[in-house]
Amino acid sequence: MAATRRGKRGRKRKPAPPRFSLRRLLLATALIGLVAGGCGIAIGWLYVGQLEAVIAEKLSGHRWAFPSRVYSDGFLIYPGLDLTAAAVPERLQRLGYREVSATTLRKGDFRRTRTTLTLFLRDFPYPGEPAENHLLELRLHDDTVTRIEDARTGRELFSLLLEPELVTGLYRNTWEERREVSLAEVPPRLIQAILTTEDQRFFSHHGVDPIGILRAMWVNLRHGRIVQGGSTLTQQLMKNFFLTERRTWNRKFVEAAMALVAERRYSKNEILQNYLNEIYLGQNGLQGIFGIWEASQFYFARTPSELSLAETAMLAGLIRAPNAYSPYRDPKRARQRRNTVLALLLEAGVITLAEHDEAANEPLRVVRVRGSRNGAPYFVDYLREELVESYPPEVLTSEGLRVFTTLDMQLQRYANAAVAEGLAELERRYPSLKASRPENAVQACLIAIQPQTGEIKAMVGGRDYGRSQFNRAINALRQPGSVFKPFVYLTAFEQAATAENPVTPATILTDEPFEWRYDSRTWRPANYRDRYLGRVTARQALELSLNSATARLAHRVGLDPIRKLAHRMGISSDLPPLPSIVLGAQEVSPFEIARAYAVLANQGLRTVPRATRKVVDRNGHVIERHPVEMRRVTSPEAAYLVTHILEGVLDQGTGRAARQLGFDRPAAGKTGTTNEARDAWFVGFTPDLLTVVWVGFDEGKRLGLTGSVAALPIWARFMKAATAGSPVASFVTPPGVASVRIDPYTGGLATENCPDVIEEAFWKGQEPTLPCPVHRGRILSQANAHAAPSERDR
Amino acid sequence: MLSGCGHWSARPPQREKWPPPSEGETGQRLRGAAKGRSGSTSSDDASKVPENTDPGRPFPPVAPSPLATIDAATPPQVAAATRLVHEGRAQLADGRDDVALETLERAISVDPSNAYAYYFLAELHFRQDSYEQAAAFADRAALLSARLQGTWLTRSYALQGQALEAAGHLADARSAYERALRADRRNQTAQAGLARVDKSLGNHR
Numbered sequence: 001m002a003a004t005r006r007g008k009r010g011r012k013r014k015p016a017p018p019r020f021s022l023r024r025l026l027l028a029t030a031l032i033g034l035v036a037g038g039c040g041i042a043i044g045w046l047y048v049g050q051l052e053a054v055i056a057e058k059l060s061g062h063r064w065a066f067p068s069r070v071y072s073d074g075f076l077i078y079p080g081l082d083l084t085a086a087a088v089p090e091r092l093q094r095l096g097y098r099e100v101s102a103t104t105l106r107k108g109d110f111r112r113t114r115t116t117l118t119l120f121l122r123d124f125p126y127p128g129e130p131a132e133n134h135l136l137e138l139r140l141h142d143d144t145v146t147r148i149e150d151a152r153t154g155r156e157l158f159s160l161l162l163e164p165e166l167v168t169g170l171y172r173n174t175w176e177e178r179r180e181v182s183l184a185e186v187p188p189r190l191i192q193a194i195l196t197t198e199d200q201r202f203f204s205h206h207g208v209d210p211i212g213i214l215r216a217m218w219v220n221l222r223h224g225r226i227v228q229g230g231s232t233l234t235q236q237l238m239k240n241f242f243l244t245e246r247r248t249w250n251r252k253f254v255e256a257a258m259a260l261v262a263e264r265r266y267s268k269n270e271i272l273q274n275y276l277n278e279i280y281l282g283q284n285g286l287q288g289i290f291g292i293w294e295a296s297q298f299y300f301a302r303t304p305s306e307l308s309l310a311e312t313a314m315l316a317g318l319i320r321a322p323n324a325y326s327p328y329r330d331p332k333r334a335r336q337r338r339n340t341v342l343a344l345l346l347e348a349g350v351i352t353l354a355e356h357d358e359a360a361n362e363p364l365r366v367v368r369v370r371g372s373r374n375g376a377p378y379f380v381d382y383l384r385e386e387l388v389e390s391y392p393p394e395v396l397t398s399e400g401l402r403v404f405t406t407l408d409m410q411l412q413r414y415a416n417a418a419v420a421e422g423l424a425e426l427e428r429r430y431p432s433l434k435a436s437r438p439e440n441a442v443q444a445c446l447i448a449i450q451p452q453t454g455e456i457k458a459m460v461g462g463r464d465y466g467r468s469q470f471n472r473a474i475n476a477l478r479q480p481g482s483v484f485k486p487f488v489y490l491t492a493f494e495q496a497a498t499a500e501n502p503v504t505p506a507t508i509l510t511d512e513p514f515e516w517r518y519d520s521r522t523w524r525p526a527n528y529r530d531r532y533l534g535r536v537t538a539r540q541a542l543e544l545s546l547n548s549a550t551a552r553l554a555h556r557v558g559l560d561p562i563r564k565l566a567h568r569m570g571i572s573s574d575l576p577p578l579p580s581i582v583l584g585a586q587e588v589s590p591f592e593i594a595r596a597y598a599v600l601a602n603q604g605l606r607t608v609p610r611a612t613r614k615v616v617d618r619n620g621h622v623i624e625r626h627p628v629e630m631r632r633v634t635s636p637e638a639a640y641l642v643t644h645i646l647e648g649v650l651d652q653g654t655g656r657a658a659r660q661l662g663f664d665r666p667a668a669g670k671t672g673t674t675n676e677a678r679d680a681w682f683v684g685f686t687p688d689l690l691t692v693v694w695v696g697f698d699e700g701k702r703l704g705l706t707g708s709v710a711a712l713p714i715w716a717r718f719m720k721a722a723t724a725g726s727p728v729a730s731f732v733t734p735p736g737v738a739s740v741r742i743d744p745y746t747g748g749l750a751t752e753n754c755p756d757v758i759e760e761a762f763w764k765g766q767e768p769t770l771p772c773p774v775h776r777g778r779i780l781s782q783a784n785a786h787a788a789p790s791e792r793d794r
Numbered sequence: 795m796l797s798g799c800g801h802w803s804a805r806p807p808q809r810e811k812w813p814p815p816s817e818g819e820t821g822q823r824l825r826g827a828a829k830g831r832s833g834s835t836s837s838d839d840a841s842k843v844p845e846n847t848d849p850g851r852p853f854p855p856v857a858p859s860p861l862a863t864i865d866a867a868t869p870p871q872v873a874a875a876t877r878l879v880h881e882g883r884a885q886l887a888d889g890r891d892d893v894a895l896e897t898l899e900r901a902i903s904v905d906p907s908n909a910y911a912y913y914f915l916a917e918l919h920f921r922q923d924s925y926e927q928a929a930a931f932a933d934r935a936a937l938l939s940a941r942l943q944g945t946w947l948t949r950s951y952a953l954q955g956q957a958l959e960a961a962g963h964l965a966d967a968r969s970a971y972e973r974a975l976r977a978d979r980r981n982q983t984a985q986a987g988l989a990r991v992d993k994s995l996g997n998h999r
Contacts, residue, residue: 076904080870158877162898452906453899603937605930622892628899628915630930636937688906727871732907733942 038074052263055238068401070380071164072409073455073613077138077145077658078159082453083117084143086180086725087410092119094165094409096301096367105135106308108301109395115140118151124163127215136160156443165409168374181293183273187305189350190271190292191315196348199233203268207234207259223340226320234259236319237275282322289322299327301367309351310359313341335364354449376412378461378471379405383611390615390624391447398770405611406455411448415458419444422714423463438467443698444714445472445670447590448691448722451598452736453628454607457689458722470698477587482545482654482707483672483681484584486600486642487566488554489542493638494565495557503553504762505539505645506747511549516579523579525551539645539760543653545671547583554582568633570595570606584672593683594692597669600646600668601685603734604639605630636734637763643668643731644761654738655682657708661716665723666730669715671707680710685728691715733761740767741780748772750780854988857917857949859883860910863942875905883914886921894918909938909946916953920960928957929966936973961976964991 075091075528083089092110094696097119100109110119136157139147148157178569183191195202201212213230220226223394238258262271280288281295291299293316296304300311307315317337318325327334339360346356374380383405387396423444427434441463448458461471470476489503496502511533516523532548533540543548554562562582563575573588575581591609599606608629615624646668649655654671669684677752680695680703695710696703703710733739741750742760749768750757753775762768771779807985864873882897895918901911916931919938932954939946958967969989974984 073903076874076900078870078874078904080873159874328849450903450906452902455903603934605934625892625895627895628902629927630934631926632930632933727869729907732938732941 019685032218041684048257048261049678051258052265055258055262067625068396068399068403070167070383070403070405072167072405072407074164075162075408075410075555076159077148077162079145079147080727082144082725083138083140084256088162091162091165091410095163097122097780098301098365098367106302107306113233121160122163133626134160164404166407167376167407167409168380179274180277181291181304183269183276183546185305186276186292187307187312189309190304190307190312190315191276192348192350193232193312193341193345194276194319196344196350197316198236198319199231200348202233202272205232205263207261207263208232208256211549231255232259233270233275234262237263237271237278239333239528240278240280251612279319280322281318282326308359308362309355309719310338310342310362310364313345313359313362313652314338317341327364331364337426338364365492375409375416376407376459377465377469378473379407379412379456379459379611381461381469381471382459382474383676386611387615401623402616404613404616406450406453406457406613407459408457408610411458414718415446415448415460418714418718418721419446419460419463422717423695425713426705426710438464440697440699442695442703443468443472444693444711445476445590445697446691446693446714446718447473447594448689448718449594449598449609450688451601451607451690452688454598454609455609456609456629458718468698472590472694472698473692474589474591476698477589477692478679478696479586479674480584480588480593480598480677481672481674482547482584483593483670484566484582484586484588485542485545486646487569487571487596487668488550488557488562488632489538490569490600490638490642491562491647492538492553492563493558493641493763494634495561496766497637502763502766503538503557504747504766505537505641506742506762506768507538507571508535509538509541509549509749510534510554510555511536511541511546514548514552514555516551518579523551525580525583537744539648539744542642542645543648545649545654551579554579565634566596568606584674590681590694593681594690597670597685597692598690599633599737600639600643601687601690601731602630602639603732604632604634604635606633635736637736640731640734640737641763646670649732650684654706654708655684655712657712658684658716661713661720663720665714665719665728667719668731669712671712673706676702677704677706679704680707682707682711682715684712684715684719686719686723687731688726689719691719691722693718736764737761738767739782741782742768743772743775746772746774748774751775751777752780754780801885817873857883857913858879860946863910871905872908875901875908876910877878878904879908879910879914882911886914886918891918891922907938909935909942909950912938913946913950913953916950916957920953920957923960925957925961929954929961929963929970932970945981948974948984951977952981952983952987955984955991959987959991964995967991968995 017762026758041358075088077086077088081088097108097110100111102109102111105111105118105120107120108122110117112118116140117140119134119136119138121136135151137149137151138145139149148160150157151153199209199212200215201209205212209230209232212232216230234260235255238255277291277293279292280290281292282289282298284298289295292304295315295318295607296302296311299315300307302311314327314334314337317334317340317756320337323329325334325337342351342356342360345351346353351359383403384396385763387403391401405666423442426442426746443462444460445462446458446460447456449456459471459473461473462468492503493505496504511527513532514525516525525545528545533544533546536544536546536549538549538553540546541553559577559579559582563577566575571588571592573586573592574713578585595609598609610626612624612626614622614626617623647666649671650658650663650667650669655669658667658669664685667684667686669682672679672681672683678696678700681693683690683692685691693715695705695714739759739761743750744747744756744758744760748769749771751772754772754777755775757780771777773790859880860876864876869929870874878897878901882894882901885891885894885897895915898915898918900913902915905911911934912931916928916935918924919928919931932950936947936950936954939950951970955970955974958964958970967995968988971984971988971991974981975988978984
């Protein structure tokens with residue numbers, strides 16, 4: 001307790017108030033100021049340091065992911081090719097080539113007349129090959145190429161390879177299609193256009209430009225609208241990197257602070273280069289277009305160095321409002337904006353009046369938008385699985401690999417359409433197939449392979465990838481039913497090479513009810529609708545897909561050899577030693593079926609199905625190649641005998657509806673329908689293309705339709721389109737096979753009185769030697785086998 | 795500028811595994827990736843490059859170009875593929891194997907029955923010591939060459955024989971050499987190959 005003073009009279013006095021001291025006040029204020037200032041500086045220092053670190057990380061470190069790109073196969077054009085049948089115009093359109101009428105073509109243009117197609121090929125960066133300018137002229141006669149020549153020199157060329165189509169990027173979240181350009185790669189005129197429009201004093205200011213703001217205000221006032229922005233390029237770069245779209249004063253302040261920090265740390269060229277690679281220039285669905293390289297490709301299918309003045313101005317004009325000025329949304333406004341930029345360039349003395357006038361009068365010409373939707377999503381998924389074996393996922397999505405695949409985008413489009421239209425048609429014809437919920441809808445898949453190379457040309461894994469990414473072509477295990485039967489006959493024909501009592505296509509088999517006893521059990525295979533034909537040739541048994549005759553044959557040749565052969569051919573699923581496997585009771589995938597049947601089309605040689613041709617890194621080095629691989633797994637003769645019978649399946653057997661549907665090329669095939677019709681299959685091949693189609697319900701519900709009703713129409717629709725541009729080819733007869741005219745019912749040598757005669761194939765030395773026992777007469781000569789009876793030799 | 799994910803290297807892809815061959819298979823018995831040469835005393839040069847089939851002439855480095863087989867009647871895709879083969883052959887002769895591989899495989903894509911393309915692919919694989927593949931491609935070339943004029947059939951079988959021999963499949967090599975000689979008994983490659991193989995097989999009995 002403070003001591004109290006006592007006054008003269010002894011009474012207590014109140015303590016005197018402290019005396020006011022200016023010095024103390026100043027000291028206190030200074031102290032507070034010092035502390036506050038120190039704190040402020042410290043906070044400011046920390047803040048700037050934080051900004052610097054963030055900016056440094058963005059500008060110097062890992063900024064972007066360069067997604068790997070997936071390309072389709074290239075397409076060869078040669079004399080004799082029908083351009084329309086081969087869908088060349090569609091391919092050019094998808095590649096972004098533009099049809100023009102001008103006499104002078106630029107890269108990426110083509111001009112068509114009745115008799116010529118002049119095409120300026122783009123420089124596609126094939127690894128290891130120099131880029132070449134290719135101005136080519138194709139002479140045409142009724143859409144068919146008659147000659148290809150270098151339009152400049154007249155030198156004849158015998159083929160040209162159209163560059164592959166970009167299928168998709170292997171992206172993580174959204175598809176950012178980016179390629180970094182250095183300042184040296186950017187044409188000076190483009191830089192000038194951007195600086196003139198956005199930041200004329202870029203090289204003078206330090207990140208924020210008050211004079212530039214005032215200037216922009218003046219320019220905008222004169223034009224009566226906003227034509228120039230006040231933010232510097234540096235500020236815009238900061239905005240692009242970090243900030244949200246919310247327009248607040250606080251954000252403006254932060255933007256400015258960052259710009260100042262960035263300018264302190266980085267050179268003008270570094271900032272400009274980052275800007276050119278980072279700037280947002282539009283949207284394509286989910287895909288953001290960032291950087292001038294991608295914008296040049298997206299709008300014009302050109303590199304920045306190939307842009308005209310008008311195109312350059314349009315690009316520069318987009319920066320202010322890419323979507324509002326998008327030529328796809330508002331061409332008129334885009335043109336106005338472009339011309340405004342041209343006016344600014346003229347005003348700034350960057351271009352001459354003549355250049356301005358020419359560019360301003362140029363029509364707005366952009367390429368058709370190529371959808372960012374992946375047109376082959378199941379194929380890409382399968383490809384990713386193939387690649388993930390060799391590369392970590394983060395490498396695939398960020399290291400800019402280029403993956404060249406076997407996919408033919410035109411065939412893929414045909415496959416997509418065939419499945420979609422085929423299922424829609426089925427549901428129209430059979431309304432009971434329509435499911436109440438989309439996830440329970442009837443499904444289908446298709447896989448198309450070139451047998452000689454194993455190249456996967458098209459793949460559809462289901463009716464709607466958006467709803468279900470399950471790839472039925474690869475991963476669905478379903479009973480193949482009758483589609484398995486050819487393996488039984490192939491085993492029999494293989495054994496025939498050395499058997500004492502060989503089975504030939506003309507061997508008579510019994511088609512009657514049959515019991516197969518094994519392991520104290522009995523299996524009784526039954527024919528469709530319990531109908532039996534009694535005595536049939538092996539050919540008839542397979543053409544008509546007779547269960548009993550096939551099972552009897554399997555019993556004769558042995559289950560083990562059949563299983564081993566099926567495995568050799570490419571059935572990797574387990575095949576237990578049960579008789580029912582010979583009628584396709586064991587589940588396999590469509591992919592396995594395709595792989596195995598390809599052996600038949602390839603004269604007994606099995607190839608490795610592949611989706612990848614090669615993988616190239618960002619620097620153009622080939623880091624992985626997938627060459628064609630093959631090995632012999634069965635004799636060419638046995639393969640041919642089965643193929644020859646399967647040709648009959650389409651001509652007169654269970655697959656004959658294919659001919660009625662308009663598919664008339666030489667082809668072989670097999671229908672497949674499982675017990676209770678849960679699965680419908682059709683496998684069919686020409687010498688050059690093999691396709692498997694499966695139809696059914698995922699949950700195994702009864703489909704109730706046969707392979708020829710449900711799957712074959714999809715197959716026929718696809719194959720008609722896919723083979724339209726290809727020459728007609730027949731199956732090659734191997735040297736060890738002899739063709740002989742026989743009676744198709746008795747298997748004996750055809751006589752003049754046989755009502756039907758076919759040309760049947762046999763191992764050489766196993767041809768029948770006795771005449772038809774039913775239709776006696778003079779044996780026909782082995783020429784002119786398909787002549788009518790009246791025209792035959794007498 | 796992009797550091798990406800640090801150092802990475804591609805893992806060798808797990809290629810489709812061929813099933814183990816069983817005894818009694820028709821065709822060749824391909825016993826995996828064995829690349830051993832036969833135990834013969836033939837020179838290295840004779841094992842590496844198919845010899846000339848014409849007696850008395852020095853051997854050219856590669857088989858002749860099939861370009862001369864193209865005429866007005868040649869179907870367009872066959873002509874296009876054959877021209878690609880001609881190009882691929884030149885690339886092979888220049889030692890540009892990778893480019894030759896792509897060119898020749900493109901030829902097969904265009905014309906899957908082009909015997910010449912398979913033949914030169916067999917040569918390419920042979921040069922790369924991939925004997926199993928060389929044998930398979932030569933096999934296919936032979937199947938398709940039966941229709942062709944000239945010495946392609948005998949060349950194909952002889953090359954197949956050499957590949958099988960180099961892969962250690964002596965019995966199959968013998969069969970291939972015999973087929974080559976049936977097609978043209980003057981084939982020196984097949985004659986020498988048959989003698990070598992018979993000697994080896996005789997030594998192993």
